[in-house]
Amino acid sequence: MPDKGTSKKVTRVEGGEAPKASTQNGAKTFVASNESKGKAKSRRIFAIISWIVAIGFEIGAILLLKKTPINTTWLIVLIVADLIFAIIGNLLWKKANRFDPASEKDKFKFFVQNQLGAIIAVIAFLPLVLLVFTNKDLKGKQKGLVGAVAVIALLIAGFTGIDFNPPSQEQYAAQTAQVEQLTGQNHVFWTKSGTKYHLFSDCQHINTKKTSEIFEGTVAQARELKNITELCKTCEDRWKKEKNLPDEITPEGGEDRTE
Numbered sequence: 001m002p003d004k005g006t007s008k009k010v011t012r013v014e015g016g017e018a019p020k021a022s023t024q025n026g027a028k029t030f031v032a033s034n035e036s037k038g039k040a041k042s043r044r045i046f047a048i049i050s051w052i053v054a055i056g057f058e059i060g061a062i063l064l065l066k067k068t069p070i071n072t073t074w075l076i077v078l079i080v081a082d083l084i085f086a087i088i089g090n091l092l093w094k095k096a097n098r099f100d101p102a103s104e105k106d107k108f109k110f111f112v113q114n115q116l117g118a119i120i121a122v123i124a125f126l127p128l129v130l131l132v133f134t135n136k137d138l139k140g141k142q143k144g145l146v147g148a149v150a151v152i153a154l155l156i157a158g159f160t161g162i163d164f165n166p167p168s169q170e171q172y173a174a175q176t177a178q179v180e181q182l183t184g185q186n187h188v189f190w191t192k193s194g195t196k197y198h199l200f201s202d203c204q205h206i207n208t209k210k211t212s213e214i215f216e217g218t219v220a221q222a223r224e225l226k227n228i229t230e231l232c233k234t235c236e237d238r239w240k241k242e243k244n245l246p247d248e249i250t251p252e253g254g255e256d257r258t259e
Contacts, residue, residue, distance in 0.1 A: 176218070
């Protein structure tokens with residue numbers, strides 16, 4: 001059955017030029033648009049500034065450790081401030097990578113670009129943690145409290161800095177090619193709380209009571225804005241059935257049971 005449309009509000013994601021794809025060795029490679037590159041650049045600049053501020057608070061905490069008596073309250077305040085700016089930097093950096101992903105061909109660059117937040121977290125907290133536990137002026141409960149706060153901050157910053165599903169140019173190219181091969185165009189639908197993108201606006205999985213708005217745009221935009229990486233299996237099967245396409249035309253996906 002053709003797309004009957006939806007009674008939900010449909011918002012088209014506006015953007016500048018569409019992302020491009022170059023062909024290398026017979027395979028398409030995703031190339032971010034100039035607009036996406038610009039968004040990525042601005043976010044990376046702010047991320048770096050935020051990380052520098054975080055390390056500045058770490059240095060302040062280290063200097064405070066050298067003064068006696070040590071002010072526990074101010075020490076904890078500096079550690080918390082360090083954590084806040086580290087997290088801000090991590091989130092901005094991961095967002096930037098979704099606008100302008102790295103290529104998997106250079107494994108080292110791909111790893112560093114996508115996990116830089118975790119690396120910065122180690123730099124921003126590990127030296128402080130070691131100095132806290134080796135400081136002779138911190139005693140008993142005071143050392144335990146400050147040490148616990150520093151270790152927890154290190155773990156939180158490290159966790160938010162890790163990208164468990166890092167984007168890549170190859171992923172974007174494959175996901176876009178899958179949709180274009182099925183429909184002949186780079187056009188999908190998704191929701192604010194969704195985990196998959198769809199080929200039909202009237203798909204049952206995005207036309208539920210809790211859905212108030214459906215977004216439409218390119219595969220790259222779904223990945224940039226929501227980090228959605230999978231195509232709805234229901235939409236894929238429906239399109240193949242309507243167009244009499246073979247099942248093996250696209251990679252196998254999982255059933256979509258969420259928005």
